[in-house]
Amino acid sequence: MDVSVPWFDLRERLGRTLFARVAGPEGPDNRARIHGTPGPRWFGPDSAIRAVHGDASMFVGGLRALLLQSLHPLAMAAVAAHSGFRGDPWGRLHRTSTFLAVTTYGTADDAQQAVDGVRAVHERVRGVTPSGAAYHASDPHLLGWVHVAEVDSFLIAHQRYGAHPLDPAGYDAYVADTARVAAALGVTDPPRDRAELAERLASYRPxxxxxxxxxxxxxxxxRHPPLPRIARAPYAILAANAVSTLPRWACESLGLPYPPAVERTVVRMAGHALVGTIRWALGSPARTRDEEGRISRSA
Known part of the structure; x- marks a missing residue:
């Protein structure tokens, strides 16, 4: 008896559900435009940024990035006052995932347009924290923190959970690739390898x-994500793995438990299983690497 069809159907249903949750109702149209529009790209098909951003480990890295970024009081004040992360958390996720997809895979013109749109939003985001400190989202120093926290999170998640982790030179290339997007957004002298990334992260610590x-x-x-009951257990595994990759000082500052080594090992095993399942579900048999390569080479 052929059991491939039911498994294929399960994969398709799960993949569509995950993609819709991350990319939103406009996701299919955006994906077709991003990957199907001919023209030059910022990054080629063999670039390190595509290897990292195209992997399911981004689910862990994205949540880690949000937690780490929140530890800068000015960045957190801007998010709390202007992002709508409580009232519209999925909308924020859709916008973020679309921006990452456009700048990583889209045409150079579309990538620049996406950057220009974000810069226009940042220019309007300004205010004062409860303690009286002024913030402005377009401040290069504040943008720099958001950038390095994000890149560090995506890199660490890919090292631990990526299907094909890169070698040291590959991760240096990833940091260099992300620097192109960061500079376009207004970050001054973004780090271009892992050593510079570590130095920049340390400089923000005080x-x-x-x-x-x-x-x-x-x-x-x-603890209270806006998710249906059926999704809460997998999300709990995702959250536990995001927390387990944070440095101890970050967990302590946020009041999060830092699990002992044995517990971290169990959490990581569960994380590998979950990320592998997400990767399996999101694999698209309808679009091959060769097809994407032809589009990029036609640029």
């Missing part, structure tokens, strides 16, 4: 601590 808003955001993201 500015970082968990405000009340950061702790509330962590509770919302980890």
């Amino acid at each position: 500015e970082l601590y968990a405000t009340r808003e950061a702790r509330e955001a962590a509770r919302f993201l980890l």
